[in-house]
Amino acid sequence: MSTLRLKGGRIIDPTQPAVETPQDLCVRDGRIALLDARAPVDVEIDASGCVVMAGGIDLHTHIGGGKANLSRLLMPETHRLEDACGGCVPSTLDTGHRYAQMGYTAAFEPAMIASNARHAHMEMGDTPILDHGAYVMLGNDEFFLQLLSEGGAAGRNFETIRDYMGWTLRATRAMGVKVVNPAGISAFKFNQRKLDVDEQHVHWQVTPRQVLHTLARALRELGVPHPLHIHGSNLGVPGNVESTLETIRALEGLPAHLTHVQFHAYGTEGAKKFSSAALELAQAVNANPNISIDVGQIMFGQTVTASGDTMRQHAQSALGSPRKWVGSDIECEAGCGIVPFRYREQSYVNALQWVIGLELFLLVRDPWRVVLTTDHPNGGPFTSYPHLIRLLMDRSFREEQLARLHPEVAAECALRSITRELSLEEIAIMTRAAPARLLGLSERGHLREGAAADIAVYREQADREAMFQVPDCVFKDGTLVARAGQIVAAPTGGTHFVEPDYDRGIEKRLRAHFAAQGAVQFDNIAIGHDELCRCCNGGRLLPAACFGASP
Numbered sequence: 343m344s345t346l347r348l349k350g351g352r353i354i355d356p357t358q359p360a361v362e363t364p365q366d367l368c369v370r371d372g373r374i375a376l377l378d379a380r381a382p383v384d385v386e387i388d389a390s391g392c393v394v395m396a397g398g399i400d401l402h403t404h405i406g407g408g409k410a411n412l413s414r415l416l417m418p419e420t421h422r423l424e425d426a427c428g429g430c431v432p433s434t435l436d437t438g439h440r441y442a443q444m445g446y447t448a449a450f451e452p453a454m455i456a457s458n459a460r461h462a463h464m465e466m467g468d469t470p471i472l473d474h475g476a477y478v479m480l481g482n483d484e485f486f487l488q489l490l491s492e493g494g495a496a497g498r499n500f501e502t503i504r505d506y507m508g509w510t511l512r513a514t515r516a517m518g519v520k521v522v523n524p525a526g527i528s529a530f531k532f533n534q535r536k537l538d539v540d541e542q543h544v545h546w547q548v549t550p551r552q553v554l555h556t557l558a559r560a561l562r563e564l565g566v567p568h569p570l571h572i573h574g575s576n577l578g579v580p581g582n583v584e585s586t587l588e589t590i591r592a593l594e595g596l597p598a599h600l601t602h603v604q605f606h607a608y609g610t611e612g613a614k615k616f617s618s619a620a621l622e623l624a625q626a627v628n629a630n631p632n633i634s635i636d637v638g639q640i641m642f643g644q645t646v647t648a649s650g651d652t653m654r655q656h657a658q659s660a661l662g663s664p665r666k667w668v669g670s671d672i673e674c675e676a677g678c679g680i681v682p683f684r685y686r687e688q689s690y691v692n693a694l695q696w697v698i699g700l701e702l703f704l705l706v707r708d709p710w711r712v713v714l715t716t717d718h719p720n721g722g723p724f725t726s727y728p729h730l731i732r733l734l735m736d737r738s739f740r741e742e743q744l745a746r747l748h749p750e751v752a753a754e755c756a757l758r759s760i761t762r763e764l765s766l767e768e769i770a771i772m773t774r775a776a777p778a779r780l781l782g783l784s785e786r787g788h789l790r791e792g793a794a795a796d797i798a799v800y801r802e803q804a805d806r807e808a809m810f811q812v813p814d815c816v817f818k819d820g821t822l823v824a825r826a827g828q829i830v831a832a833p834t835g836g837t838h839f840v841e842p843d844y845d846r847g848i849e850k851r852l853r854a855h856f857a858a859q860g861a862v863q864f865d866n867i868a869i870g871h872d873e874l875c876r877c878c879n880g881g882r883l884l885p886a887a888c889f890g891a892s893p
Contacts, residue, residue, distance in 0.1 A: 344384050345370050345377065346820060348799060351389030354766050355396065356775045357788040367394055369795040372820035376791050389799055392814055395770050396787050397447030397796030401777040402571075402601055402636050403718040405437050405469060406451040406476065407462040409648040412668050412680045413719065417646060430645045430723040438470035438832065440725055442824045445798030445813040448786060448835070449724075451476040452520055452571060452601065453650050455672055456483070457862060459514035459869060460877055463837065467878030471823050473786070473796075474878075475838035477571050478514045479650055480507060481521035481553045482528045484674040485855055490556060491546040497556065501845070504560040508844025509852065511566065513868040515839040517781065517886065518568035520601075521557055522650040523575055524550035527677045530653040537653070539575055539588040550575055551592040558596040564842040565888035567782025569597035569634070574606050577654045581610040583619035587626055595632050599780060602638025602717040604699035616691060618698045621756065624705035634780055635706065636713035639699035639730055640692065641722025646682045648719065655679025674859055685722070693747035697755045703734055704762045709771040710779065727773075732807035734764045782886045783838065795820035836882035837874060843888075 346369040353365050367389075368377040377383070404410055413431040414421070432440060441449060449469075454462040454476035466474040480486055486503065493499030507519060525548060526537040532545045539550045558570040574589045576582040586606040590598075600606070609619035627633050644663075649655055652669055659667040659681050668680040685692045699721070706712050714731070718724040733740050744752050752758075764772075778787020785794045797817040803809040816824040823831045853864040860867075871883055 343371055344820065347377065347383045347386045348389040348394055348797070349386055351392045351394040351799060352802070353394045353789060354770045355789045356767050356771045358790060360767065364390060367789060367797070369797075369817070369820045372795050374789055374791055374793045374795055387799075387815065391802055393766060393800045393802055394789070395445070395798050395800070396774045396789050396793070397798055397816065397818065398441075398445050398773045399777040399781075399783070399787055400441070400446060400449040400715065400718070400724060401713045401780065402452045402715045403449050403724055404451065404453065404648050404720070405449055405718070406465040406474070407454055408458055409453070409650075409678050409680060410465065412678065413646045413648045416666065416668055416680050417682055429725065430719040434465055434468040435470065438472050438835075439829050442471045442816055442818070442829060443812065443827055444725070444727060444810065445800065445816050447471065447796040447816070447818050448473040450474065450517060450781070453522065454478050454514065454516060455650075455675055456510055456514050457673055457675055459516070463515065463869070463874060463877040467834070467837070467881060469835070470832040471818055471835055473835040473838060473884065475517035475781075477518040477520040477568070478510055478516035479522060479676050480510060480519050481524050481557055482526070482676050484528065484859070485852075487525065487528055487543070487546045487548060490548050490552060500556065500560070502848060502851075503556060504563055505844040505848040506852070507557070507560050508564050508842045509848055511564070512841055512844070515837070515869050515874050517838050517840060518566055518571055519557060519561055520571040520573065521553065522573040522676065523577065523653055524553035526550070526575060526653045527650060530656070530677070531671065535653065535657070537575060539585055539592060551588070554589060554592045555594060555596070558593050558598050562596060564844070565890060566840050566842055567886055567889065568780060569599050571599050571601055573601055573649075573651065577605045577651055578608075578658060580608050580616045582606050582608050583622055586623060590626055590630055590633055593632065597632045599634045599636070601636050602715070602720065603635045603702060604638045604640065604695060604721065607698050607702060614690060616694065618694060618701060618755065620698045620701035620705060624702055627706050627711065628708070631711075634711040634713070634776075635702070636715040636717075637699050637702050638715055638717035638721045639703070640685050640695045641716055641726040641729065642685045642687050642692070642696070643722065644682070644684045645719045645722055646680060648678070648680050650676045650678055652677035652679045655681055673861055687747050690748045690751060693751040694755070696747070697744070697751060697757045700733060700740065701757050701760065703764075704760045709764075709768045710776045712772055713777050713780070714769075714772040728807045728810035731769055731810050732805070735769065735806045737761060737763050781838070784887075834879045834881040836884040837878045838884045838886055839874075840886050840888055
């Protein structure tokens with residue numbers, strides 16, 4: 343039995359009543375424990391003058407699978423430059439180390455292709471320290487679209503689709519389902535160059551609205567904790583806020599998580615026909631408690647954009663900086679597009695994107711439905727989180743940064759009049775408690791008795807960027823992994839996944855489908871527990887409980 347006491351720290355845990363006086367936090371055998379103040383412990387650390395939080399959880403970060411490797415391959419000339427793309431798409435080793443050095447202990451890959459699930463799990467398993475999981479992509483695969491099309495407007499194939507989704511989640515050991523540009527990736531293969539929420543797919547004659555509602559309903563009935571993870575239609579297109587609002591309406595009250603919403607909150611006002619629609623979207627989120635979001639804040643500098651949305655990546659490829667890109671079709675499932683990009687302070691569009699993201703963070707009232715992300719690496723690298731936290735917590739610093747931007751944006755944006763500054767508790771919600779709740783991680787994101795001892799200890803500083811950049815110490819399951827910015831241990835993280843029940847009758851139809859159209863035979867697709875453990879470097883398996891079916 344091992345014991346630890348962090349003595350006299352200021353504990354910030356939004357899941358418990360706030361306590362202003364310094365407290366001790368104790369750990370026994372990798373779990374938060376209540377120990378007598380006089381009880382001897384193996385290790386005692388003075389945490390006076392420090393803020394103690396649960397380990398950070400990144401709900402949306404592209405760290406595993408083919409697109410991460412394609413991003414590295416596309417930019418070999420910059421890998422040696424810390425401030426360029428080599429720092430934006432670090433190796434698996436550096437990814438685990440850099441997250442831990444900031445106090446993060448879990449990260450989730452948001453776009454795993456079913457046919458590539460083994461590789462995604464292997465790559466995440468090669469990322470040290472972090473617990474991890476992935477959302478499998480559905481809604482553009484031909485099997486789903488065929489079922490939806492054959493079922494017609496009445497949804498006659500709904501139960502079959504639900505069972506197919508249950509099988510896919512189990513077979514790929516996924517944590518949830520993501521839809522990217524609903525039906526749009528498939529439509530692009532049929533030479534459509536846009537697909538709005540109520541436009542029909544030229545071949546399958548279904549709409550994104552049907553795709554969204556069907557996927558969201560099926561996930562609820564399967565009892566999967568994380569709601570449908572939605573990358574909406576028309577990413578990056580001026581005026582796309584209307585598509586985003588229609589996406590919310592299409593759900594008809596079903597729970598859903600809208601991802602990187604900064605890229606989906608654009609209006610068409612003004613001489614340049616490109617404006618912020620952050621207020622309009624924030625009002626919709628405030629009015630719909632079934633909706634949660636992550637922002638996808640852009641950060642200035644070089645990065646590389648990586649997305650399954652080949653329709654929009656193809657459209658944006660001419661804007662690549664440097665001018666090169668990769669596009670690929672992935673069997674009958676999805677696609678992938680990689681475009682390098684540099685966000686510039688003096689670009690009107692980029693400056694406005696930066697403003698829109700911050701406006702969304704500050705205008706949505708409920709922090710439990712907002713998650714802090716940059717859509718790594720699309721908006722910027724995850725290593726920029728401490729800078730983003732300071733922007734949200736320090737209005738004077740925010741105004742200094744705003745003054746450096748394109749003058750029209752700085753003079754006219756609504757951000758100038760927003761006085762809100764986020765508190766430490768709100769930051770703890772957005773980076774820890776809210777992602778844990780949205781993912782159904784009952785033992786993470788908090789510091790209550792029995793929780794996993796994933797802990798970050800930050801020295802209290804007025805400069806919040808410096809404070810969150812280098813914690814005094816970070817613990818993963820009670821093991822000290824980082825101290826003063828130095829990695830001191832690199833345990834293997836665990837793998838989170840769900841195992842919903844489904845009717846096994848779907849397997850007969852799937853066997854025939856993969857025999858006719860799949861590159862991998864049906865019997866070789868599903869990943870068992872033993873194989874998952876091997877894929878993930880021997881890390882612990884952490885299945886998340888599904889809630890009762892909800893018709």
